[in-house]
Amino acid sequence: MTHDDRKAGKVTLEDLIRLKKAERPPQEFWVKFERDLRAKQLAAIVEKRPWWYWVPPLMSKFSYLQVPLGATAVLAVTLLTVREYRSSADPTFSVQTISGQLVAQESSLNNGERMAQEDVGAELASTYDSFAGVSTPAVAAELAANTDDVSAAVGMALNGGDLSRAAQTISTPSSRAIQANLAAARASDGSIAEMIDGIHGFESRVMPENAHVEPLAQMQSPSQQRRTRILASALPAVSYGTESRGETRGVERVGRTLDDRLYDSISRMAVGGDRLTLKF
Amino acid sequence: MDALKIFGKTLTTSPERQEEADSDWTIVQQVQSGDVAAFDRLMVKYRERVYGVVYNMTSNREDASDLTQDAFIKAFQSINRFQGQSSFFTWLYRIAINSTLTHLRKNRLRTFFSFEKIDEEDRISADVIEALTDKNGADRGTYVHELQEKLNEAMQKLSIKHRTVVTLFEIDGLSHQEIANVMDCSVGTVRSRLHYAKTLLQSELQNYIKT
Numbered sequence: 001m002t003h004d005d006r007k008a009g010k011v012t013l014e015d016l017i018r019l020k021k022a023e024r025p026p027q028e029f030w031v032k033f034e035r036d037l038r039a040k041q042l043a044a045i046v047e048k049r050p051w052w053y054w055v056p057p058l059m060s061k062f063s064y065l066q067v068p069l070g071a072t073a074v075l076a077v078t079l080l081t082v083r084e085y086r087s088s089a090d091p092t093f094s095v096q097t098i099s100g101q102l103v104a105q106e107s108s109l110n111n112g113e114r115m116a117q118e119d120v121g122a123e124l125a126s127t128y129d130s131f132a133g134v135s136t137p138a139v140a141a142e143l144a145a146n147t148d149d150v151s152a153a154v155g156m157a158l159n160g161g162d163l164s165r166a167a168q169t170i171s172t173p174s175s176r177a178i179q180a181n182l183a184a185a186r187a188s189d190g191s192i193a194e195m196i197d198g199i200h201g202f203e204s205r206v207m208p209e210n211a212h213v214e215p216l217a218q219m220q221s222p223s224q225q226r227r228t229r230i231l232a233s234a235l236p237a238v239s240y241g242t243e244s245r246g247e248t249r250g251v252e253r254v255g256r257t258l259d260d261r262l263y264d265s266i267s268r269m270a271v272g273g274d275r276l277t278l279k280f
Numbered sequence: 281m282d283a284l285k286i287f288g289k290t291l292t293t294s295p296e297r298q299e300e301a302d303s304d305w306t307i308v309q310q311v312q313s314g315d316v317a318a319f320d321r322l323m324v325k326y327r328e329r330v331y332g333v334v335y336n337m338t339s340n341r342e343d344a345s346d347l348t349q350d351a352f353i354k355a356f357q358s359i360n361r362f363q364g365q366s367s368f369f370t371w372l373y374r375i376a377i378n379s380t381l382t383h384l385r386k387n388r389l390r391t392f393f394s395f396e397k398i399d400e401e402d403r404i405s406a407d408v409i410e411a412l413t414d415k416n417g418a419d420r421g422t423y424v425h426e427l428q429e430k431l432n433e434a435m436q437k438l439s440i441k442h443r444t445v446v447t448l449f450e451i452d453g454l455s456h457q458e459i460a461n462v463m464d465c466s467v468g469t470v471r472s473r474l475h476y477a478k479t480l481l482q483s484e485l486q487n488y489i490k491t
Contacts, residue, residue, distance in 0.1 A: 011490045015408045017450040022405035023396040037349045044353050
């Protein structure tokens with residue numbers, strides 16, 4: 001826009017924006033500006049620079065190494081992660097592991113496969129050997145003794161024996177202690193012995209494998225349901241194969257009470273060497 | 281011919297600029313070799329331009345003064361790292377604009393403005409004000425103040441980056457290439473930002489534009 005255009009009253013956007021250029025401070029402003037700048041310069045000379053002040057210039061010198069260094073760091077982190085994962089995934093010895101193995105063996109038998117007792121014993125022994133390699137000699141000896149028990153239990157199962165009995169033959173320190181306490185309780189008090197003998201259910205802890213049942217086969221037809229309801233109300237003593245809720249609850253309550261009393265009695269008794277201790 | 285000159289100006293650095301850059305590089309080498317007082321020559325040469333850019337970005341006199349001083353301090357502290365790959369004023373502008381952008385981002389919610397007075401001895405501004413006040417017949421002083429506020433309001437509606445581009449191109453007279461070097465972006469980005477900013481300002485200031 002020329003001077004003549006402006007004289008004619010034409011004003012453009014650029015003219016308006018350039019008005020901002022005309023917004024200038026007076027000369028006195030620059031005297032104060034220079035004084036303040038000197039003071040800041042002196043303060044900057046005295047100012048203590050932080051330790052990381054020199055890092056950006058140093059890093060800019062080695063900027064060409066950014067990609068290789070980054071790739072190396074990523075590779076190192078990946079390798080460390082994989083190594084940590086592998087070391088944490090090693091198998092450890094436990095009774096649950098042995099029981100799980102036994103149940104797995106039983107299911108393989110049910111599918112028609114048979115494994116030789118020697119193969120199973122050897123497999124379990126190799127598991128214990130690998131664990132024994134990192135444990136103390138005493139623990140290794142204990143594990144070796146248990147290996148024989150496990151092999152015997154597996155042999156019983158393979159020869160048609162009950163799996164639950166096979167599991168019972170596995171002797172561990174805790175199971176041996178419980179057995180000793182039970183024997184002592186039986187010997188000391190006849191009523192407790194009757195209670196213990198009367199309790200059923202400990203040997204049946206291993207749940208049988210559920211047979212596959214069609215969902216539709218489990219449903220009762222409406223007429224059957226009606227019949228069941230009517231007969232149940234009319235003849236309460238007759239059982240149609242399904243226990244009533246009340247009966248089940250009663251049995252559970254009795255069982256719990258007997259369990260509590262048994263545990264109370266065992267905790268009050270202690271067997272050690274040739275001594276029997278009773279607490280009241 | 282005028283159009284060609286303008287077009288050429290937007291693309292490349294002019295010979296005057298190149299000469300200016302060479303003389304600046306000589307002074308910088310003196311400072312780097314130990315002549316600290318030579319830095320004052322650079323400071324006196326560029327202080328008004330740097331202040332103008334920072335003031336138009338912040339619309340606040342006190343902030344503009346502080347930020348300009350900080351820019352010169354940072355340039356003085358880092359003068360040994362300047363290797364002459366760009367011109368000194370591009371390097372100085374970049375320091376000043378980055379400091380201002382950081383300051384504006386930190387104080388985004390603060391909207392306190394303080395304006396400098398319009399220097400009516402400037403011929404362009406005197407003509408514009410005369411053209412506007414003659415038409416409206418309003419009191420000159422009041423009208424100029426109102427115009428300043430309206431201009432500032434329109435500029436504040438732009439984003440920081442758009443405002444910077446408009447300031448550097450329209451107010452400071454830099455070329456597209458020089459603005460791209462200062463803002464570390466491409467020439468195309470500079471052009472698109474400028475176009476968008478002008479469109480917005482056009483709609484905001486349409487009452488004052490008379491073609």
